[in-house]
Amino acid sequence: MNLALTVLNITAPVFLLAAVGFFWVKLGFEYRVQFVTRMAMTLAVPCLIFVALMQTEIAPEALAALSLASFVAYAIVMLATFLVVRLVGLDSRTYLAPLIFGNTGNLGLPLALFAFGEVGLGYAVVVFAVMAILSFTVGIWMVAGAGSFKKVISEPLVAATLLGALFLWQGWETPEFLTNALELVGQMAIPMMLITLGVAVARLETAAMTQAVLLSVVKLVICGAAGWAAAVAFGLDPIAAGVLIVQVATPVAVTSYLIAEKYGADAQPVAGLVVASTLLSVIALPLILAFVI
Template sequence: MNLILTVFEIVAPVFLLAAVGFTWVKLGFEYRLQFVTRFATMLAMPSLIFVALMQTEIPGSDLSRFTMATLVANLLLVVVFWLIVRGLRLDPRTYLSPLIFGNTGNLGLPLCIFAFGQIGLGYAVVFLSVTALFSFTYGIYLVAGKGAWGQVARQPMAWATILGAVFLWQGWQTPTFLTNTLELLGQMAVPLMLVTLGVAIARLTSHSLGRALWLSALKLAVCFALGWGIGRWFDLGTIAFGVLVLQICTPVAVTSYLLAERFGADSDAVAGMVMVSTVLSVAALPAVLAIIL
């Protein structure tokens, strides 16, 4: 009973905030998705990432091992889902990106914060940063058929990760007034991301829900197995292991839909996967948490 209550206390705020965004749009109220998304990715998220890395108390050896585990996890996801897509004769431009990349920002970060606290946030930020680098480069290549390597240099989240890692490595701290300012900006990131996720889901439409259902279930099963296996292989600690499994199991990212729409892939199919996998995560992620807690 205590475990059920603990899991509920972790996941309820996350999905309730997403429900606020969903309901807001369905009631016909205005929500400027482009502005909020840009504000979150240009200011709030980089502030959260930088401060989380600068202030993390994770030992350097543990952080290095977790980073390596995250890199291996992303590479294995690419290989396994490439084989699955080829075996099922699906269009790689449409299906590879949503199968590989999860919603490690909007959904993963808040869950890790509530489940594992400040140390969990440090690990979750590392996972998000590695995934974002993959998404801005290889992810765009998958859909567009061409590289977008210069995108990384223009992403504030990438620079926040680099600066945060340098400050952590050197043991530096920003002046108190600046740290407080960045913390306030960073505190906006989680509610903004969750409400925005609900808004994005509310505005998606799709007629490709049948295939999306079994592909979403397949993605979850493969990701859970890989996350569990890699976490044990690298002998990660309890919190690092939990964050790795939870982050890798997050549903399809909304950015996969935006890329499909922008570069002419089957955006309707990807929208179906975003919707179905997110709904599926309402039951699946609490179950994952119950297993790893």
């Protein structure tokens, strides 16, 4: 009973905020996703990442181990997903990237914060950064047939991660007034991302949901197993292991749909995956949290 209540306390704020965005759109109110997303990814999330890394008390060695474990986990997911897509005969341009990369920002960061506190958030931003780097390079190559290393370097969240890691390694801190300002801006990120997630899901049009549900279950099993295997292989501490498993197992990100639209892949099946996997996560993520806590 206590465990169930703990998991509910962790997950309820996440899905309630997403529900705010969902019903906001359904009631006919305006919500400019492009503006909010740009503000979140250009300003709020980089500030959140930088302050979280700068202030974390996690040993640099532990963060390095988690970074390597994250790359290995995603490598396992890529291999397993490639085999599934080939065996089933699906279009790799459409299905491969969405089944690999999850919503480590909108869902993963707040879940890590609510479940494991500030230490968990420090770990989560590392996994988020690894996913972002892979998504903007390998992920875009899967969809468009060309990588985008220049885009990775220009992403504010990548710069914030590298700068935060430098401050952590050197033991530096920004002046208190600047830290307070950055922290205040960063606090916008999580509610903005969750509400935007709900808005985006509410606006998606989907079809062929049976296939989307089955693929979402396959993605969840592969990603959860890969996260657990990488955590065990690198001997991560319980919090780092829990964060890695949760982050890798997050549902398909809305950005996968946007990338499919931009680069000419079949976007409607991706939209179905976003909706199906997000709805599945309402049940699956609490169960995963119950397992890792």
